[in-house]
Amino acid sequence: MSAHTQWIPLFPLNTVLFPDGILPLKVFEARYIDMVRECLKNDMPFGIVKILAGQEVGVAAQPEKVGCLAHISQWDMQEQGILLLYVRGGQRFRILETRVLADQRLEARIETIPEETAAPVSDAHVSCATALKAVIDEIDSKGRDQHGESFVSPFARPIQLDNAAWVTNRWCEILPIPLKARQKLLELDDAQSRLEIIHQYLQQHKIV
Incomplete structure (x- = not known):
């Protein structure tokens, strides 16, 4: 701290x-x-x-x-x-x-709260990042088709798929989970724990 x-x-x-x-x-x-x-x-x-x-x-x-x-x-x-x-x-x-x-x-x-340090690349990270890239590409493509140059992507640049904390935070934003659960994820100090929770959720819902 x-x-x-x-x-x-x-x-x-x-x-x-x-x-x-x-x-x-x-x-x-x-x-x-x-x-x-x-x-x-x-x-x-x-x-x-x-x-x-x-x-x-x-x-x-x-x-x-x-x-x-x-x-x-x-x-x-x-x-x-x-x-x-x-x-x-x-x-x-x-x-x-x-x-x-x-x-x-x-x-x-x-x-x-200090910024989270980069965690070693894991299978869970790769799996979550690969699925997130597909989601980002689809949302951005549809947005550009519908709104043209006025489209503002909901994902900040640069895309940081090699950063486990960045990948996990994006999933925390877009998954249909209760606000209370989203808040608890924000409060977790350990980025790896947050990643494991998200990966388990994606597996249970057959997203990865």
Whole structure:
């Protein structure tokens, strides 16, 4: 665990962001538009964290303890009061304490979780990576056919099939598993354990 701590704005959502994941967001609440503006002005990320209790709108929700930094890669406001974003997942973090601002925005003092070291290539890694490549190719091909140049791939470049953590994180995003299970996978410190869980799931559902 890194000794470095910092305060960041939080965006509690009913979703889970993983490192290097791409997430489109539609921001319409004034408090979060203000948050995004501040992040853009200061060239800083905000934290996306799954809601443990409460709602996305209104009174500040109670967040889970582990989330992921969100770096803004694209933004647009085609309609007044509605901000469209694409964010990319950065480092995972653990919340040490939170505070609620006057506008019901959440801020948290966090400790970043070190990036996962590369694991040795295993049969499970190769199997998961091969199946993931087929999924990425199919989704990107269909997307380009339907949307042409406006298509934005849900998979960040470069594709890192040789990175077990990257491969596993992409499966964690696209598999039809409950949000609670997705959150538990995000919290696992051992990338190899996450890979083994995903590989077992893919085998049970005859995907690999």
